[in-house]
Amino acid sequence: MRGVVLLGDRECCVKDFPDPIPGPGQVRVKMMATGICGSDLHLYRITKEQAKSRGDRIPGHEPCGIVDMLGQEVIKVKEGDRVSVYHYLGCGHCEFCAAGNLMWCREARGYGGPVDGSHADYVIADERNCVLMPDSVSFIDGAFVACPGGTAFSSMRKLDVRAGNYVAVFGLGPVGLSGVRLAKAMGGKVIGIDILDLRLGLAESMGADAVVNSQNEDAVGAIRKFTNGKGVSLAFEASGSTKGRTDIIHSLCRGGKAVFVGVGSNENVINPSQIIGSQLTLMGSFVLPLWLAWDLVSFLDNQKVSFENAVTHRFSINDAVEAYKIFDEGKTGKAVFEWK
Secondary structure (H helix, E strand, O other), X not given: OEEEEEOOOOOEEEEEOOOOOOOOOEEEEXXXXXXXXXXXXXXXXXXXXXXXXXXOOOOOOOOEEEEEEEOOOOOOXXXXXXXXXXXXXXXXXXXXXXXXXXXXXXXXXXXXXXXXXXXXXXXXEEHHHEEEOOOOOOHHHHHHHHOHHHHHHHHHHHHOOXXXXXXXXXXXXXXXXXXXXXXXXXXXXXXXXXXXXXXXXXXXXXXXXXXXEOOOOOHHHXXXXXXXXXXXXXXXXXXXXXXXXXXXXXXXXXXXXXXXOOOOOOOOOOOHHHHXXXXXXXXXXXXXXXXXXXXXXXXHHHHOOOOHHXXXXXXXXXXXXXXXXXXXXXXXXXXXXXXX
């Protein structure tokens, strides 16, 4: 099989590997779609010395495809099943694994990190990590379920978006764009904030009611205008920027709630007096539990929702060098690898 290897200092290549064979309780999934994530870029940018210690580990953690080989003791999953693969592996026995929070397991291992990931023709998956998808959910959408869409869905569930709620989404990369699409599908009135006109246009295509370029316009003032002076009741932070986080707090109405998922600045933006006086609820969120991935697939199916408008670049795995280079420039929507 073909797989991507990161060489350090923004270089990568495609290598040939032996086709993997599933062990007991495992299946092999032929990739049909997988995204490039911002966290893949962190590995893409490591030094050559760091890349040497990583070896030929394959990156990628947004796997979606078709089961084409079963290991022993696999009971529920069948060859030919269309699956989105939950991208954390756990011990399977602790309290976190029992609750579906495999990412919190003390033995957690993620695809693309210590486990060969999805930027390859095949991945090996535990049977329990395979989330079955109906034909109505595309392979691209299944890849979104594994990370950007799943992260946004978990956050929107925490915010409990209802019909008529004003929702601000700060940062319109793939996670933020997923948040826009889901908040609209849940009945929210959504305003998107970013500094790139391309991503503002993508947010409009995902259903945003209004967009703001925060380099050219005061985001807080625009949000106040959008909400007739009140401020938003709900906000989703996916920018990772100090300004985005600060603006969120100032844009919330009294009793407002915000979820933060953007990894980036570690500057303190919390003003306890403001939080207390306005009775704000500020939450963090990290990917999603396994059981919620099933809920998201059902939501996409039942509501006829898709994330595909967020995709601006589609590549063959053979074009990985170009794909990583373009996505690293930060001027795209979602970039994905596809197999025909």
